[in-house]
Every structure is written in C-alpha cells, then in structure tokens.
Amino acid sequence: MAEREYNFTEIEKKWQKQWDSEEVFTSEVDDDREKYYLLEMFPYPSGRIHMGHVRNYTIGDLMARYWRMRGYNVLHPMGWDSFGLPAENAAIKNNIPPKKWTEENIEHMREQFKKLGFSYDWNREIATHTKEYYRWNQYVFGKMFEKGLAYKKKAPVNWCETCNTVLANEQVENGLCWRCETQVNQKELSQWFYKITDYADDLLKGTETLKEGWPERVLTMQKNWIGRSTGLEIIFKLETGEDFPIFTTRPDTVYGVTFMVIAPEHPFLDRVTDPKVREYIENARAQSLVDRVSEEKEKEGMDTGLKVINPFNGERVPLYVGNFVLMEYGTGAIMAVPAHDTRDFAFAKKYGIPIKIVIDNPDEPLDVATMPDAYVEKGVCVNSGPFDGVDNVTAMEKISDHAEKEGFARRKVQYRIRDWLISRQRYWGCPIPVVYCEKCGAMPVPEDQLPVELPTEVDFHGDSRSPMVTMDEFINTTCPKCGGAATRETDTMDTFVDSSWYFAKFTSPKSKEIFDFDEVDYWMPVDQYIGGIEHAVLHLLYARFYTRVLNDLGLVKCREPFKKLLTQGMVIKDGAKMSKSKGNVVDPDEIISMYGADTVRLFMLFASPPDKDLDWSEKGVEGCFRFVNRVWRILQKYSELYTPSYSFDGVTLEGDLKKLRSELHRTVMVVTRDIAERMQYNTAIARMMELVNALYQLDEKLAQSEKGRLVISELFEKLVLMLAPFVPHVADEMWEMLGNSGMLIDHTWPDYLEELTVKDEIEVVFQVNGKIRSKAMVAADMGKDDLEKMALADERVKDFTDGKDIKKVIVVPGKLVNVVAV
C-alpha cells in the first residue's frame, strides 16, 4: 500500500470545515445529563492572538473535549472583552473609529481560533461592546443604585496621566498604572463607586469554600487584598472636648500611648494656624502617595501643638501630623505606642518623644534606656492601671470589654479593601446611565430608557479626551423625574465591569432579558475556569463580588462564579515573557503553517504542566511533530490489520502480545488519571509516547498473527481516542483512515480493564543497608516470606552480608527487600 504523507494543512482544513458545518460543538440544556461548564478567560481583541492565548485556549479545549467524551453536557463558549483603551488609542493614531477597529480585530482573531480547531459553541459568541450586552451593565447599575451599592463621591483617586483617566486601587501596581506603567497621581474628583466593601467579609468567607478548587496563592492574594483586621475603635478626646476616634489592633498597649499621629488630609487640621505647621501640612498634602512611600523610607512628622487625652488614664499627649498616616484607612489618625511598635519607636526616637513600657518580657525585664527596638513579643502588662499583671493576650479582651462598658470604645473590624472606582474618563466603554438634573440631582436612567447608547459617530479632538464631552446631542437631555433640562454623564464604566458577569451571559446570550433563567440556573456556576494569574485580585475578585450582587438581586442562584480555577503559566522565551518590547515574540500563525495546529497544541501541553511557565523551543515543537508523524506511520503500516469488531473472548495472550496489551491498558489508566485528576498533560503525552515506542518494538510477524491483529485493533482504537483531545484534527483523520466514520468528539473516552493493568511479573530490588545490590524478576504476587528467602539466598546480597549480623529484613511486596546487616 502506498504511504500517504501527513498533510496537516489539508487535514486540518477538512475537519474544521466539517465540525463547523455540522455544528458539533453547540450545547443545549439537557436535564437528563450532567453539565460541565468549561470556560477560559475571554480575550481582548487586540488584533492577533499570541502564544499565551494559544496556551490558555489549548488547555481549555483539551478539557472541553475530554469531558465531552466522558459523557458530560459541555458548555464551551467564546467571546470578546471588546471595550477598552487600545481601541481608542488606535483610533486616535490611525483615524479609525474604535468600533470598526475592534470588529475587524474580532473577525481576524475568530479566524485564528478556528484555525486552531478549538471546540467552541460559536452560536453563543458575545462581545461586550455591543448594546445588547452592555445594556445589562446599565441595568445592574440601576439596581445597584437603588440598593445604595452604586454611589458617587468626591474622593482622592488614582489618576493616570497617560491614559487620561482614573483607576481603581486594584489597577495600580507599585504606584504605577497596570496598563501603561505611568506613575499614578492622586486627584480629588467626584466619581462613581461600587460598594465592594459591603461584601468584604462575605468575599473573605467565600475563600474557604474555594479551597478545594482554587490555587492557594490566588486565595491568599485575595485575602491579603481584602485585609481584614479586628481591633478597637477608641474615642480619645481633644482638649476642646471633641471626640477624636482612632482604630487599633493592639488595645493591650493603650496605656503606653505617648503621642498621636494624624493624616495631613484630616479635616481636624483646619484649626491649626501655626504657619510652620501649616506649611508642613500643605507640603505633605501635595506629596503624591507614591512619593510618600518611595522617597522617604523614614517616617516624618511635626508637632501640631494640639493635645489629645487618653480616656484610659487621662494622660495628655501631643498630636503630630505625619505623612505616613493614611486618611483612607481607619479614622485617618492613630495612637502611637513607641515601646511596642517598630514604626512608632523609630518616630519617637527621631523626635525625642518619651517611650513608656506597658508590656514587659517576663524572662528579661525591659529597660527604656537601653532597648534597641520596640518589644513586639508577648508579655505581661505593666503600668496599665487595673490590668497590671495580666498577660497581654488576655488583656486585649479585658481592655476591650472595659472600654466598651465605659462607652469610650467599640470593637471594630477594619478592611484594607476600598470601594471599586468604576468611572473612567474614556470614550470606548459602557456609558454610565446617569443624568444630572439641577433640581433632582444625579438620576439613574430608568429601565425602559435603556440602553444609553454609546455614540459611534465620533470625532476625536486629538487631545485624548473622550469625544463625548463635546457632543451636545449626547449630553443634553431631560430629567427622567421632573422633565426639566438635564445633562448626561459622559464617563464610562471600567471595562472590568463588563468582564464581571460575561460568564453568566454565555448561558443565554440571545435572551432579550439579562438571562434566560432556565439556562443560567442549569449552567452556572462555571465548573472549570482557566486564565492567567495576573487577574488574581482584579477580574477574579470583581467577578466574585458581582456574582454576589447578581445573587442578591435574584438573578443567579450561585454566589461563587467559578468552582475550580486553573491559573496557567506564561509562555517564556530566552528567559522572559514573550512581548513586543523584548522582541522575543513567536507568531502562532507562522508556527501553525510550518507544523500544523495539532503539533502546536501538542507542544503547548507537552512542554510543561499547565500551571507552570512554559519555555518556548522550536526544537521541542519539532519533537512533537515527529511524534505525530510516528503515530501516523505506524497506523499506515498496520492499518489493514485493524478491525473495528475485534473480540478477546476465549483468547489467551502470552509473551510480547500480552505485555503490549497490558501496556495499553495501563496507558489508558494513567492518561485518564493525568487528565481528569492531576491536570498534568505533559506526563499523559509522555505515556502515549511510551506506548507508541512499545508498538514500534513489536515484532512484525507477531503483529500480523491472528492474535496480533486483535491487539493492534484494540490499541489503535484506544490510542486514537486518547489522542483526540490533544490533536483533534489528525485523530479524526486517523479514525477515518482506519475505516471508521463519524467524529471522535461524539465517541466515548476509552476504558481499561483493571486486571490487565496489573503486571504478572515485576522487578524487585534487593538492598543491603538501603543500597541496591541486586535485582530479580519475580511473580507480581510473590509473598513476603518468599521474597525474604529469595533475597537472603541472592549471591550478591550474600557478598555484602557475609560475616555480618542480619538485624532486620524489610520486605515491601512488589517493590523491594532491604536487608539490614551490621
């Protein structure tokens, strides 16, 4: 028979066309089948896909195809996170309307995805820039406004000069804009917020339920970001008698307060008139948060001249203004206990403020004069009035109880997380559905007037401001309440709002309502989510918040959106992440045209486990190409030995055929476990390679024997089925080549016979004092006693035990015998 070349271009085109025309990847609600919702983070349509996309979506596709073959009703959709700044920048630069630029990119990227053979249900495709989608952002905004979860406030916010917009806290990394790495400034602006702080505790508690399915480090990052701390809010008094509240996590040290520090922005400071202090305050306020942190590691402050009274002991202590105290956290002021806080200690030393020990080290009493640093360990209370002699852990509770009873303090939980600033001074996003009326104030646009459409006929002025700010026809409107003249909000929503619920919309993308409830209830939550770790405290936190909001609004039944999360590693080349700026980008299209999509997919899965970084190597790609060819050739060679209706009934195998069949069943077992339980695809592929290597070793005559045909038939069938999720095109082609019909996606994942996975002869090692001295092939079920006898009779073992006392013999059946001899 003439050998047929492995023509991947032709094969891939053929099967993609067939999958497409038969719509094999569509999914429908089916109450009789168990659902499996598999989702990869949808991409921003930047123009072309990169290797990171290929990796992310290849992992997802493998899982989707696998679970489908396992009989699950799989939902595997794809869409576009299509609002965002790059479209606007491209528009300004090349004079293309953002909508056109975005939609052209989507067209192109969709084609690229199809070329990779991903099993998406394209009937469910959504794009966040369409009004059919973003109107529901506006709808939910309205609902949240009603519940007080969306509000506007004037506050110091993060401003990126390059992007010309404000940013959420989560979008500032080390003081730099997450997108363009420009230094972020503080600006006082009136902006819209989503009240994620209301959900801080619930989000934190929810992390417990995710322990099973989420990587620990993502949960840790979220917990740190939420930053819950419990403590006491204590009302100190100013000399005027006014309340001066502070928050502390160390009420046990309250008797050691020797000064207080207040944030420069604090309104209490308005009464300070001393010109020197005023100057300091103004300077400190002018400093950006970044400067305060990065320039001066040392704490800086100045005595305001005001005194504060400690309600516990009546002591009057000076009030300092300090650049390190944050207005946004706690009450914007702190009590300072230099003896027991490192930062306070340094500050007190610098400004010559007294230090008062209130927790002593029971083993080695402290001395103010000689202590080199604050004492932050456990100890016993001293100089603490009625609490002297109490250990400080107990004192925390007793002091809190006492203060609450006296009425000058209350227990409080404080969070680090701030509300989510969702306003963006940009054009290409979802309009915030609000109108401003002089009489009625800020009014959400009523539901029946939604969507507030984003104008698409726009003119960029070239000053990078949103074109909407000068569009009178957009801005001028009437008040929904009084009918008087009103103006529209021109800010748009953070695009992270768009991506906070798209996974739920995929369940019923064509519904005229936000969801079709039969659909959303059936499919949600997502069973397996896959994406990059960079979203740990961005998208993944927002999505959890938004899902809770949707749940409270009665729109979805789940409270956690993603049951299991896989954070895939980056694609690395020459020791760095592939990026344009580093010039180490490999274009997926080019590699696909050289080796085919199947090979590229195989390499992505073979080069490293999915959660680790992957080192790009074209040599490695060649290796995978070689493997595909190797399978192709052996299949051709033995294709006429294959019969779909093989049966092992009444057949007894022996020798190499028996071994090969056993090898096959073990491979199925391991590959299944690696995919389903361990999510370790590199070892699954390695096992299949071993199986193919074993097949190459099989004697040709033996293969062609009557029994050989049976073994080959079973092996081919199961091997091709196992290959299907990895290299779907060539697997379908191989299936057809063997004379079968239909697509493998509709076939059942191969099974294995437990009894065949057990070898009947195995190698055991004989050790003397833990060192291997000999090996032997024995029956797999040989008992302990026989093994021990055999080991002790072994010549090599004898060589090493001669003249020694045998103290002990450890036998691990099926593995080893260890003779301990001294």
Added chain:
RNA sequence: GCCGAAGUGGUGGAACUGGUAGACGCAGCGGACUCAAAAUCCGCCGGGGGAAACCCUGUGAGGGUUCGAGUCCCUCCUUCGGCACCA
C-alpha cells in the same frame, strides 16, 4: 519587613501516599539504510574510577528522623511571585 512558590543531567521536565532518581522530549554521540546527504529505524547518554564484572558519588548548602529521604523536620543560601508605612 510579612506571606507564598520553587531550586533535580548539557537542556525542557518525570518520580502518585517516604521504597530502583533522571520517565518522556530536546541536544549530543554511535550504528543501520543511502553513491552521499536529509528523512527514517535501532542503540548509548549525571559525575568519578575500572579492560570488564562492578565500585564510589550524586536531587541548592548543612544537620536530623528512618531499615530507607528529591519527597518528612530544623537551620541557612539563591531565585521568582504577591502585599507593603493598613495602625
């Protein structure tokens, strides 16, 4: 500073609950095929010693537990990631 992850051949990476370290791939070396090369097929491939059988040594460093440690415990070093004046 705090929290977390990881250090295994020339290289990407295996080794499930402590039990043959280096599976599988890449690179390299050798052989077969070929006039030759490529492709393919077969073999070798941590380091040191030895003609060989074999011996010694080896999973970042040092200790420990154990019959037995890449795996568990302690100390340290290095790299990467997250948070960072959060009161």
